[in-house]
Amino acid sequence: MADPATQAWAEAYRSVAPGSLLVMQAGEASKTWDSLQQILAWLMEEQADRSSVLLVLGGGALSDVGAMAAAMFKRGIPWVSVPTTLLAMVDAAYGGKCAINFGGIKNSVGLYNDPAHRIYYHPYLQTLGVDALVDGWAEIIKHGLVASQDLMQSNLAYFGSLNNTPNPVLTPPNQDLLLQALQVKIDLVALDPRESGPRKLLNFGHTMGHALEALSPSLGHGRAVWLGMIYELGLAVSAGLLARDHGLICYANLQMLAPYVSPETYPSTWPSWKVVLEHLLQDKKNRGGRILWSLPVGVGKADYDRVVDPAMAERVYEAWIRDPLAWPLIHGYA
Numbered sequence: 224m225a226d227p228a229t230q231a232w233a234e235a236y237r238s239v240a241p242g243s244l245l246v247m248q249a250g251e252a253s254k255t256w257d258s259l260q261q262i263l264a265w266l267m268e269e270q271a272d273r274s275s276v277l278l279v280l281g282g283g284a285l286s287d288v289g290a291m292a293a294a295m296f297k298r299g300i301p302w303v304s305v306p307t308t309l310l311a312m313v314d315a316a317y318g319g320k321c322a323i324n325f326g327g328i329k330n331s332v333g334l335y336n337d338p339a340h341r342i343y344y345h346p347y348l349q350t351l352g353v354d355a356l357v358d359g360w361a362e363i364i365k366h367g368l369v370a371s372q373d374l375m376q377s378n379l380a381y382f383g384s385l386n387n388t389p390n391p392v393l394t395p396p397n398q399d400l401l402l403q404a405l406q407v408k409i410d411l412v413a414l415d416p417r418e419s420g421p422r423k424l425l426n427f428g429h430t431m432g433h434a435l436e437a438l439s440p441s442l443g444h445g446r447a448v449w450l451g452m453i454y455e456l457g458l459a460v461s462a463g464l465l466a467r468d469h470g471l472i473c474y475a476n477l478q479m480l481a482p483y484v485s486p487e488t489y490p491s492t493w494p495s496w497k498v499v500l501e502h503l504l505q506d507k508k509n510r511g512g513r514i515l516w517s518l519p520v521g522v523g524k525a526d527y528d529r530v531v532d533p534a535m536a537e538r539v540y541e542a543w544i545r546d547p548l549a550w551p552l553i554h555g556y557a
């Protein structure tokens with residue numbers, strides 16, 4: 224399985240592992256029942272059986288829907304993940320989660336299905352545009368903020384060297400940095416494969432991020448999470464969960480990405496709190512109607528299942544959308 228951007232690489236795989244190729248639309252629009260049905264129908268047509276292997280070449284969206292189809296077809300055929308975006312390499316390819324969007328809610332129908340193998344090839348990253356790179360870097364920065372001061376330092380060093388050049392161009396991380404970021408995910412998944420505990424730390428930025436992503440179809444996942452992290456950082460400081468000086472250090476890590484974020488990333492009209500809240504209340508981590516946040520509580524340290532007064536979450540949102548990158552955010556709003 225591939226999409227138009229990754230088709231040529233899929234063709235190359237066929238020269239060593241002959242098989243049929245399904246090329247389907249990529250991106251968030253592919254995470255639907257229709258796409259799932261398209262893949263299942265194709266597997267049926269091609270007379271795939273349980274000895275068949277589904278190779279998915281693409282970004283996180285394609286691997287989410289491909290992995291779901293692989294789990295469902297004939298009660299499960301093996302699949303191989305060939306991540307071709309930075310986000311997929313550093314995040315989606317590990318941990319087994321896969322999902323489609325349903326009922327207007329992001330990832331609301333899904334399951335766990337680990338790939339039998341993963342094939343990493345760093346040069347795939349060379350063809351990514353700046354938005355896709357920002358999406359991946361956002362997750363790398365998140366991994367540092369929730370679990371690794373060392374990674375935060377590596378990220379600072381990378382962006383420091385980049386911003387010292389006259390016309391900085393965002394590039395993919397080198398393999399060492401990519402592996403350092405990936406290791407954070409591998410370790411958390413190993414501790415908590417089914418996300419009942421510490422793996423939830425990786426959801427920092429996702430509670431607000433998923434709401435924004437669902438409400439702004441053109442907003443890439445990583446950019447939505449980046450915006451979500453800025454909001455949630457302000458929330459953590461405002462709620463007294465994160466000391467302001469620590470918040471400032473975390474904020475500096477997020478801020479590094481700002482020069483590469485296109486202006487279209489910021490919604491021209493921010494959704495009202497009421498609409499956002501409807502999405503927040505659908506978050507998979509919630510229990511008993513309470514929103515459970517994963518929030519930073521130190522530098523390179525986060526906590527999960529944190530409850531914040533909803534009135535404060537609203538006040539922080541109203542203040543935040545007035546100027547989402549403003550320094551005063553870090554002083555807390557309430």
Ligand SMILES: NC(=O)c1ccc[n+]([C@@H]2O[C@H](COP(=O)([O-])OP(=O)(O)OC[C@H]3O[C@@H](n4cnc5c(N)ncnc54)[C@H](O)[C@@H]3O)[C@@H](O)[C@H]2O)c1
Nearest residue numbers: 228249250251282283284307308310315320347350351444
């Ligand atoms: N399952 C998980 O654990 C997990 C984790 C994080 C994110 N996700 C999901 O991943 C999705 C986002 O993934 P994404 O950021 O990879 O974006 P994406 O899958 O939407 O792909 C973005 C675009 O990049 C193109 N593309 C892919 N590889 C390319 C390459 N090497 N060069 C040029 N273009 C290329 C694709 O054709 C697509 O148009 C979201 O749906 C998110 O929910 C899943």
